[in-house]
Amino acid sequence: MGSDVEAKEAAFTEVLKIIQIGQRKAHQVANVAMLETYWNIGGYLAEQVKSKKWGQSVVSELSSWLQSKISGIRGFSPQNLWRMKQLFELYSEDPKLSPLVREIGWTQNCIIMAQCKIAEEREFYLKSAIKSGWSKAELEKQIGSSTFERTMISDKKLSPAVRE
Numbered sequence: 343m344g345s346d347v348e349a350k351e352a353a354f355t356e357v358l359k360i361i362q363i364g365q366r367k368a369h370q371v372a373n374v375a376m377l378e379t380y381w382n383i384g385g386y387l388a389e390q391v392k393s394k395k396w397g398q399s400v401v402s403e404l405s406s407w408l409q410s411k412i413s414g415i416r417g418f419s420p421q422n423l424w425r426m427k428q429l430f431e432l433y434s435e436d437p438k439l440s441p442l443v444r445e446i447g448w449t450q451n452c453i454i455m456a457q458c459k460i461a462e463e464r465e466f467y468l469k470s471a472i473k474s475g476w477s478k479a480e481l482e483k484q485i486g487s488s489t490f491e492r493t494m495i496s497d498k499k500l501s502p503a504v505r506e
Contacts, residue, residue, distance in 0.1 A: 373444075384426035384427045384428070387423060387427040388430050432455060436461065439465055439468060442469065442472065446471045450481050453478065453482060453485065467484070
């Protein structure tokens with residue numbers, strides 16, 4: 343009897359793994375679609391602001407209007423709409439970094455935009471967050487502990503041949 347129970351447990355565990363893999367994939371696809379949406383909104387807002395058609399009050403109106411049109415919509419506060427514009431403006435001219443923003447979550451992108459001042463630092467944290475799968479808390483910890491600066495200092499101590 344014990345082996346039947348163990349066999350069922352192993353089979354059930356396999357089904358659980360399949361579900362978990364599917365959930366992770368669905369989350370990744372949804373994240374990419376959401377960031378693509380935010381990117382496109384940011385581009386549209388940048389265009390409207392650049393042509394001097396829109397300012398803060400119009401973006402606030404847009405936020406309210408969106409919330410009145412789509413029941414339960416979240417993530418489209420005036421502040422978030424400005425962050426979408428910032429995301430687009432910060433990365434749209436950088437072919438190396440623009441694809442990377444779609445590989446991490448919106449919150450991680452906002453943290454990097456807010457706390458990293460130069461492109462090299464943003465690149466470092468984008469790539470590190472993707473490679474290591476950092477959560478929001480871990481990303482904040484890494485930035486707070488100056489991982490970028492420490493890595494750059496330690497890299498300069500190595501000879502060019504070793505760095506390669």
